[in-house]
Amino acid sequence: MTTYTAINLSKRPTGGAITADLFSVVSKEIPSLADGDVLVKQHHMSLDPAMFGWMSPDTNSYIAPVALGDVMRSSGIGEVVASQHPDFTVGERVMGMMGWQEYYLSNGQGLNKVSAPLSDEAVLSVFALPGLTATQGLFNIGKPQTGETIIVTGAAGSVGSIVGQLAKAEGLHVIGVVGSAEKADWIVNELGFDAAINYKSDDLDKQLALHAPNGIDLYFENTGGPIQNFIFERMNAHGRIVVCGLIADYDKQVPTPGPSWLNIIKRRLTIQGFTMPDHFHEVPALLEKLTPYVLAGKIKHRTHVLNGLTAAIEGLNLFYTGENKGKLIVKL
Ligand SMILES: NC(=O)c1ccc[n+]([C@@H]2O[C@H](COP(=O)([O-])OP(=O)(O)OC[C@H]3O[C@@H](n4cnc5c(N)ncnc54)[C@H](OP(=O)(O)O)[C@@H]3O)[C@@H](O)[C@H]2O)c1
Numbered sequence: 001m002t003t004y005t006a007i008n009l010s011k012r013p014t015g016g017a018i019t020a021d022l023f024s025v026v027s028k029e030i031p032s033l034a035d036g037d038v039l040v041k042q043h044h045m046s047l048d049p050a051m052f053g054w055m056s057p058d059t060n061s062y063i064a065p066v067a068l069g070d071v072m073r074s075s076g077i078g079e080v081v082a083s084q085h086p087d088f089t090v091g092e093r094v095m096g097m098m099g100w101q102e103y104y105l106s107n108g109q110g111l112n113k114v115s116a117p118l119s120d121e122a123v124l125s126v127f128a129l130p131g132l133t134a135t136q137g138l139f140n141i142g143k144p145q146t147g148e149t150i151i152v153t154g155a156a157g158s159v160g161s162i163v164g165q166l167a168k169a170e171g172l173h174v175i176g177v178v179g180s181a182e183k184a185d186w187i188v189n190e191l192g193f194d195a196a197i198n199y200k201s202d203d204l205d206k207q208l209a210l211h212a213p214n215g216i217d218l219y220f221e222n223t224g225g226p227i228q229n230f231i232f233e234r235m236n237a238h239g240r241i242v243v244c245g246l247i248a249d250y251d252k253q254v255p256t257p258g259p260s261w262l263n264i265i266k267r268r269l270t271i272q273g274f275t276m277p278d279h280f281h282e283v284p285a286l287l288e289k290l291t292p293y294v295l296a297g298k299i300k301h302r303t304h305v306l307n308g309l310t311a312a313i314e315g316l317n318l319f320y321t322g323e324n325k326g327k328l329i330v331k332l
Contacts, residue, residue: 003027005309006101009066012057015251018316022055023072025310031105038080038088038111040096040104044120045076047312047328048129049319052250062275071099072312075128077120078104088113095123100312102332125158125301125327126294127287129276134162135290136279137242141272142218146171149212151231154222155193156183158327159244162299163220164193166290169298172218175211177227179322186325191300197227205230215239224248224256232259235267243273251320302326 010024033039054066054073066073076098080088085108088094096111098104114123125131137159138144150167154160155176164187168174175195176187184196195211197204204227208216215236221228224246235241249255263269279286293299304324306315309332318324 002030004030004102006071006099007309007312008069009055009072010068012065012068013052013055013251015253017251017320018313020313023313028101028103030103033082033084033105035084036107037083038085038094038106038108039082040078040094040098040106040111041081042076042078042098042102042104042332044078044124045074045098045100045312045330045332046124046128047074047306047315047319047330049245049247049250051316052247052319063277071101073097074100074312075124076104077114077123095128100309102309121303121305121327121329122301124329125303126162126299127290130158130301130327131162131290131294131299132279132283132286133159133244133276134166135286136276136282137220137244137274138163138166139289141242141274142220142240144170144172144218147173148217149173149175149214149236150218150220151175151177151208151212151216152220152222153177153199153225153227153231154245154247155187155196156325157222158301160220160222161187161191161301161326165191165299166293167218168192168194169293169296173212175208175216177223183322183325186302199223199225199227205233208234218242220244222247229259232263235263235269237267239267239269241269241271243271247319304328306330308332 008024011022077095080092093114094111095114150172152160152164156178164174174193176193177197178184187193188196197207216234217236217239219241221243222245225248304326312330
């Protein structure tokens with residue numbers, strides 16, 4: 001084969017579902033290598049809600065948007081198929097920001113070798129962005145204490161499910177917020193959360209009162225949405241709110257107004273947002289923190305695999321509908 005397929009971003013979303021007309025599927029020549037180049041055949045790529053931000057025109061964010069006409073940004077795992085780089089050998093397994101394409105030409109920068117004896121799916125689901133984000137957000141920002149009550153939104157998602165399991169392993173009372181009965185059942189009966197609340201059900205405040213009778217010390221926010229106000233009202237003094245994601249607002253032109261700041265004073269709350277690119281230099285320390293929990297069998301995960309590069313396009317909508325059951329991955 002001398003050509004391969006790539007997907008370029010050609011238009012920016014303006015709200016609502018992601019549609020094929022936002023992208024161009026193009027055929028490219030497999031490049032020949034210059035000195036210092038590495039060619040990778042990508043096997044699995046990660047889909048992430050962050051992609052909604054990367055497609056937006058917002059230049060005042062933690063990372064520049066994908067330029068129109070460029071390959072859509074994503075991380076993935078593949079195999080070195082040709083190398084003129086002294087540090088990379090044909091057959092090695094590598095990970096990096098390879099984008100929505102079957103082959104990736106690199107000068108080696110940002111390409112990391114993957115030596116762990118784990119499937120690509122397991123690496124992308126636990127040791128890549130989801131696990132790193134959960135570890136950074138929970139431990140370094142949330143500062144959990146045994147006996148405290150934590151609530152995690154997006155609790156059956158790839159980040160939220162790991163946050164809840166880490167918190168449980170640390171001896172916290174863990175409540176997960178999810179959007180379906182199936183996900184509620186999974187986090188409680190498979191992952192060991194203490195309770196689940198379906199944010200699409202009624203009486204959210206009563207359910208919070210039932211499951212968090214002593215209030216909430218730690219709130220790991222992945223979604224936003226109407227339950228946010230009820231949780232905010234139940235925060236305890238010196239509570240911490242870790243703002244990781246707000247997917248309920250990603251397709252809105254005008255974000256939902258947040259709660260009043262009064263409780264921040266009255267309850268002496270700490271609210272902190274974070275994004276992982278600020279912490280990529282801390283990855284070795286984060287992996288050192290996360291790995292023992294995984295080795296001790298405390299972290300279960302599930303993956304939702306789509307087949308073929310072009311499945312990525314409409315696959316992104318599964319994040320909005322909640323139909324992704326676990327880490328969303330495209331198998332090439
Ligand atoms: N700060 C960072 O560096 C960082 C890094 C990674 C991820 N994140 C953020 O963390 C969050 C979770 O990411 P993930 O990769 O683990 O995705 P995920 O949770 O596996 O998938 C997204 C989930 O969000 C839920 N959702 C969608 N629309 C919603 C709405 N309107 N209200 C409430 N829930 C809604 C759906 O679950 P239900 O079926 O339960 O509704 C969906 O399955 C995202 O907001 C993402 O942007 C941030």
